[in-house]
Amino acid sequence: xxxxxxxxxxxxxxxxxxxxxxxxxxxxxxxxxxxxxxxxxxxxxxxxxxxxxxxxxxxxxxxxxxxxxxxxxxxxxxxxxxxxxxxxxxxxxxxxxxxxxxxxxxxxxxxxxxxxxxxxxxxxxxxxxxxxxxxxxxxxxxxxxxxxxxxxxxxxxxxxxxxxxxxxxxxxxxxxxxxxxxxxxxxxxxxxxxxxxxxxxxxxxxxxxxxxxxxxxxxxxxxxxxxxxxxxxxxxxxxxxxxxxxxxxxxxxxxxxxxxxxxxxxxxxxxxxxxxxxxxxxxxxxxxxxxxxxxxxxx
Amino acid sequence: xxxxxxxxxxxxxxxxxxxxxxxxxxxxxxxxxxxxxxxxxxxxxxxxxxxxxxxxxxxxxxxxxxxxxxxxxxxxxxxxxxxxxxxxxxxxxxxxxxxxxxxxxxxxxxxxxxxxxxxxxxxxxxxxxxxxxxxxxxxxxxxxxxxxxxxxxxxxxxxxxxxxxxxxxxxxxxxxxxxxxxxxxxxxxxxxxxxxxxxxxxxxxxxxxxxxxxxxxxxxxxxxxxxxxxxxxxxxxxxxxxxxxxxxxxxxxxxxxxxxxxxxxxxxxxxxxxxxxxxxxxxxxxxxxxxxxxxxxxxxxxxxxxxxxxxxxxxxxxxxxxxxxxxxxxxxxxxxxxxxxxxxxxxxxxxxxxxxxxxxxxxxxxxxxxxxxxx
Amino acid sequence: xxxxxxxxxxxxxxxxxxxxxxxxxxxxxxxxxxxxxxxxxxxxxxxxxxxxxxxxxxxxxxxxxxxxxxxxxxxxxxxxxxxxxxxxxxxxxxxxxxxxxxxxxxxxxxxxxxxxxxxxxxxxxxxxxxxxxxxxxxxxxxxxxxxxxxxxxxxxxxxxxxxxxxxxxxxxxxxxxxxxxxxxxxxxxxxxxxxxxxx
Numbered sequence: 085x086x087x088x089x090x091x092x093x094x095x096x097x098x099x100x101x102x103x104x105x106x107x108x109x110x111x112x113x114x115x116x117x118x119x120x121x122x123x124x125x126x127x128x129x130x131x132x133x134x135x136x137x138x139x140x141x142x143x144x145x146x147x148x149x150x151x152x153x154x155x156x157x158x159x160x161x162x163x164x165x166x167x168x169x170x171x172x173x174x175x176x177x178x179x180x181x182x183x184x185x186x187x188x189x190x191x192x193x194x195x196x197x198x199x200x201x202x203x204x205x206x207x208x209x210x211x212x213x214x215x216x217x218x219x220x221x222x223x224x225x226x227x228x229x230x231x232x233x234x235x236x237x238x239x240x241x242x243x244x245x246x247x248x249x250x251x252x253x254x255x256x257x258x259x260x261x262x263x264x265x266x267x268x269x270x271x272x273x274x275x276x277x278x279x280x281x282x283x284x285x286x287x288x289x290x291x292x293x294x295x296x297x298x299x300x301x302x303x304x305x306x307x308x309x310x311x312x313x314x315x316x317x318x319x320x321x322x323x324x325x326x327x328x329x330x331x332x333x334x335x336x337x338x339x340x341x342x343x344x345x346x347x348x349x350x351x352x353x354x355x356x357x358x359x360x361x362x363x364x365x366x367x368x369x370x371x372x373x374x375x376x377x378x379x380x381x382x383x
Numbered sequence: 384x385x386x387x388x389x390x391x392x393x394x395x396x397x398x399x400x401x402x403x404x405x406x407x408x409x410x411x412x413x414x415x416x417x418x419x420x421x422x423x424x425x426x427x428x429x430x431x432x433x434x435x436x437x438x439x440x441x442x443x444x445x446x447x448x449x450x451x452x453x454x455x456x457x458x459x460x461x462x463x464x465x466x467x468x469x470x471x472x473x474x475x476x477x478x479x480x481x482x483x484x485x486x487x488x489x490x491x492x493x494x495x496x497x498x499x500x501x502x503x504x505x506x507x508x509x510x511x512x513x514x515x516x517x518x519x520x521x522x523x524x525x526x527x528x529x530x531x532x533x534x535x536x537x538x539x540x541x542x543x544x545x546x547x548x549x550x551x552x553x554x555x556x557x558x559x560x561x562x563x564x565x566x567x568x569x570x571x572x573x574x575x576x577x578x579x580x581x582x583x584x585x586x587x588x589x590x591x592x593x594x595x596x597x598x599x600x601x602x603x604x605x606x607x608x609x610x611x612x613x614x615x616x617x618x619x620x621x622x623x624x625x626x627x628x629x630x631x632x633x634x635x636x637x638x639x640x641x642x643x644x645x646x647x648x649x650x651x652x653x654x655x656x657x658x659x660x661x662x663x664x665x666x667x668x669x670x671x672x673x674x675x676x677x678x679x680x681x682x683x684x685x686x687x688x689x690x691x692x693x694x695x696x697x698x699x700x701x702x703x704x705x706x707x708x709x710x711x712x713x714x715x716x717x718x719x720x721x722x723x724x725x726x727x728x729x730x731x732x733x734x735x736x737x738x739x740x741x742x743x744x745x746x747x748x749x750x751x752x753x754x755x756x757x758x
Numbered sequence: 759x760x761x762x763x764x765x766x767x768x769x770x771x772x773x774x775x776x777x778x779x780x781x782x783x784x785x786x787x788x789x790x791x792x793x794x795x796x797x798x799x800x801x802x803x804x805x806x807x808x809x810x811x812x813x814x815x816x817x818x819x820x821x822x823x824x825x826x827x828x829x830x831x832x833x834x835x836x837x838x839x840x841x842x843x844x845x846x847x848x849x850x851x852x853x854x855x856x857x858x859x860x861x862x863x864x865x866x867x868x869x870x871x872x873x874x875x876x877x878x879x880x881x882x883x884x885x886x887x888x889x890x891x892x893x894x895x896x897x898x899x900x901x902x903x904x905x906x907x908x909x910x911x912x913x914x915x916x917x918x919x920x921x922x923x924x925x926x927x928x929x930x931x932x933x934x935x936x937x938x939x940x941x942x943x944x945x946x947x948x949x950x951x952x953x954x955x956x957x
Contacts, residue, residue: 090467091771092771092772092775093771094467096467096469097770097771097774098817100771100774100775101774101814101815101816101817101820102819104778104782104814104815105815105820105854106879107782108781108782108785108815108883108935109879109881109935110879111782111785111786111903111948112785112935112948112949112950113878113879113931113948113949113950114902114950116878116879116931118879119568119570119877119879120568121565121566121567121568122568123466123565124459124462124463124465124466124711125463125466126463128459128711128714128715128718128719129711129712129714129715129716129719130715130716130717130718130719131715131719131722133715141778142775142778142779142782143775144772144775144776144779145772145775153722153723154723154724154725154726155726158391158392159391159723160391160394160395160723161722161723162391163391163392163395164395167392167395190722191724191726191727192726200787209716209719219702220571220702221571221702221706222571222572222702225876226876228876229874229875229876230875247738248738248741249734249737249738251734251738253727253730253731253733253734254726254727254730254731255727261901261902261950263930263931264931270724270726270727271726272726272727272729272730273730274730281905283905285782285786292712292715292716294568294569298786299902300785300786300787300902300903300950301786301787301902301903301905302902302903302904302905303902303903304902318730318733333726333729334729335725335726335729336729336732350725350726350729566819
């Protein structure tokens with residue numbers, strides 16, 4: 085028991101066992117969405133209850149936890165979830181990607197490559213990649229059973245016919261180990277290649293939709309595409325204005341009402357680490373303090 | 384010039400303090416007590432118990448107080464507490480036929496054994512704001528209350544069941560497993576036990592709207608109120624070590640038996656049934672006829688497949704109804720749009736800029752059409 | 759109460775978590791040997807490793823099946839029942855976890871729950887107590903969790919176990935997941951692992 089009067093990491097042992105059994109099945113069947121008896125959590129559905137349940141089920145006293153939202157450790161919901169585990173499990177927390185053994189994330193995969201000693205836990209709102217093409221669970225379940233993903237290809241192809249591009253920029257569907265088509269959670273497609281052959285275990289929790297799924301380490305994860313329209317990630321014209329990083333995902337910061345913009349790393353730990361190493365972006369000296377510190381919340 | 388300010392953490396702490404002070408309101412006024420909420424806002428408490436799926440008046444009252452009267456927030460508080468409670472087992476089914484009745488009405492029979500009991504209802508009040516309540520003191524005249532009979536009061540639909548004109552409930556099998564939607568994720572198509580559990584904790588407003596839609600023709604079920612009853616029933620539990628039922632206490636329930644038309648024919652399983660009325664069932668904690676009636680109407684429409692009826696309306700679609708009627712789930716997901724989505728928005732912005740550039744670089748469709756016509 | 763019944767996990771939350779993480783790593787990285795150190799003394803012939811897995815994951819909702827060796831010693835079922843609350847079922851197809859003390863007497867694959875095409879997760883996890891994770895028939899596999907083909911050589915194994923593994927993979931995504939529990943260590947072959955050609 086921790087000081088809160090709740091069990092270690094909040095969940096009771098029976099709930100943890102149920103979630104753990106689902107996680108093991110998810111690992112054995114990569115990309116398949118395992119139904120689980122998701123519990124009501126003390127934070128709202130849609131705010132990371134699936135990720136929180138997965139983290140609570142795998143977390144041990146020796147783990148070091150990092151929580152990010154939009155790539156940042158300091159966004160309010162990341163702060164709230166991190167505090168929840170500090171209170172209920174008393175575990176050590178960190179903002180440094182390299183120090184963490186478990187990283188819970190919403191919408192990003194860290195820029196720093198992950199290692200075999202880490203587990204990445206994704207918060208997932210809608211785990212079913214076919215949901216917006218076919219709203220019925222009975223039907224999508226059948227399509228997964230038959231590995232019938234024609235619907236998804238038709239949708240992507242219609243994009244090309246209409247826009248000249250595949251118009252999906254985040255939650256871009258992937259095929260896992262040549263079998264299941266999976267929703268990578270609403271990460272930008274920029275992060276999709278990081279999922280492929282990743283040394284870390286990737287676990288996905290969808291609390292409201294009551295599904296858990298997994299990508300084991302070193303698993304083939306392919307973004308769906310066409311020969312004449314190969315998958316491509318977002319590119320940015322300029323490097324990070326603070327740390328000068330190229331090939332990272334950037335947030336666009338509006339500076340004024342006259343079109344003033346700056347582009348900075350979405351991954352705040354990556355940005356701070358690079359600045360600590362002496363990398364300097366074009367606007368490092370002039371950017372507002374709230375931006376250089378990675379935080380931008382006020383009461 | 385990196386500054387290690389953790390803005391989010393500080394902002395959250397401050398927001399919590401501000402909320403606590405807003406909750407208390409003007410401190411020159413006395414604080415409302417949980418007991419006052421339980422007594423004087425009893426129907427709000429009933430709703431929180433029903434949709435929170437936890438029968439505990441004082442906890443529900445506390446939740447209403449803590450949530451500043453936001454009932455969905457209070458329901459959420461109760462649910463999050465409930466989920467941490469250890470589970471000792473399932474009670475025996477409650478017998479509403481032995482209810483200590485406070486109110487009982489039937490719209491199908493003028494008189495019936497046990498009689499009609501109007502009880503505490505808004506039904507025939509004139510909806511005129513009572514400014515006297517606002518004036519000092521809130522004294523009410525002592526109501527005349529008859530002594531509740533200990534006699535069993537048979538349910539109306541069971542009385543008419545004698546003739547075989549109303550669908551019979553299947554005989555209960557004490558060994559049959561009963562689903563538990565809090566322990567097993569729903570799998571479609573669902574069984575009726577699971578559906579009733581979901582509806583019992585479903586959002587009153589959502590179910591009311593769906594029920595109303597069936598009356599307006601979106602999946603019409605020709606309903607009659609066979610009976611609505613409200614009162615207290617005893618809950619019994621059989622501890623494994625004792626082997627016999629012991630009373631645990633009483634709960635107040637509202638039960639609605641809806642009687643619906645059906646012309647007879649083949650059921651989905653191929654079973655042939657003579658012309659008879661069918662039934663829809665509603666049961667909720669506390670006094671809420673609106674919720675119990677809505678539940679009964681929606682229960683019946685969700686049986687469309689069972690009766691091989693044409694399914695075209697939202698209220699007949701179990702995936703649609705059951706996946707969207709939980710207000711804790713719905714409020715969480717709708718409100719999560721408040722969370723930062725910078726990253727996804729940036730991704731869409733990038734694509735849109737590209738599409739716009741290409742659009743502006745391409746010849747306008749009108750010019751293109753003219754050129755094509757000229758060719 | 760006998761001392762055998764008294765000794766379960768010393769620290770329910772943390773011991774169960776440790777065993778789970780070892781299992782999770784074993785399944786996530788097939789063929790790798792994951793050390794498991796717990797001082798559990800279950801009634802013979804139940805091994806401490808089988809016992810730890812049962813304590814960590816079995817309960818009312820996750821029934822156990824015991825092979826003949828374990829089933830013939832009533833103290834085993836009694837101990838497991840007391841500590842986990844899990845029903846001990848006689849049909850392996852109803853079990854979430856099958857505890858196999860004598861791998862040579864492993865029932866055929868189709869005796870276990872293999873899941874369905876729609877719900878492949880509704881399958882039995884087969885836990886085999888082995889003497890060692892080395893020195894037996896080399897099982898060379900590739901697939902998720904493995905940066906390059908890996909080899910596991912547990913002993914003893916049932917006859918024709920390679921055929922069983924091949925049949926299991928043919929069923930994918932249905933099938934069972936195998937866990938090998940040797941003294942002080944675990945390794946696993948989930949259904950996603952594929953035998954390599956030269957095996």
